[in-house]
Amino acid sequence: MFFWSERVTGPRGAVIDCYFTDREGGVSGGDVGSLNLSGAVGDDPGNVEVNRGRLASAMGIERSRLLLMSSRHSTTVVPVTDRSPEVIADGMVTATPGSALVALAADCVPILLYDATVGVVAAVHAGRVGMADGIVAEAVQVLRREGAQQIHAIVGPAICGRCYEVPADLQESVASRWPVTRSVTWSGTAAIDVPAGVVWQLAQEDVAVRWLPGCTREDPTLFSHRRDRPGGRGAGVIVMREAAA
């Protein structure tokens, strides 16, 4: 179920729980097996819903508290409140306890952000396009607008710079703007390191970053769009929980 999870102490006795899922523990079959969380990859909608229910249950929350977004490789980051309808965006920010923000990804970079002192959290989906267009800076800006001051980020498993082969002209167009993303594959051809770009951009924004090890394409316990075509989607999830009364 969980590739990685961690609890952070939040404000006034609250806690902030951060998770990245793996492929295990769901009911989907084949390339989307088993814990696919996306309704947009051809999986049976009933299976997706069971998987989302199992995720909520493993986190100890109600299914209705999982807030999903419809990702578009945009730089749109929106503040959401309790029980917001599904938004079209690539990032969500909330200060509402109990609402679990879900960023789906499989090779793209899931990013969880929080200010544990103020009590505001965010989940972001950053692929090549979103990273290059500036979704990281946008997410930080929206977080600060919502009161965040000291922001921490956890960068989840994504396709690594050795596995993300691209045509040389595409590499050039991205690397000319973000030199840290210039990479080569295991076989020496042109590649882009999207997570390296995300981490560098976060650092530029004075965010304290932790970059988790793990390449989605190389680790068979994680979903990879490039390997599985199209394959399922895992998630980064962040939720703030109020202190027990």
Ligand SMILES: [Zn+2]
């Ligand atoms: Zn890799």
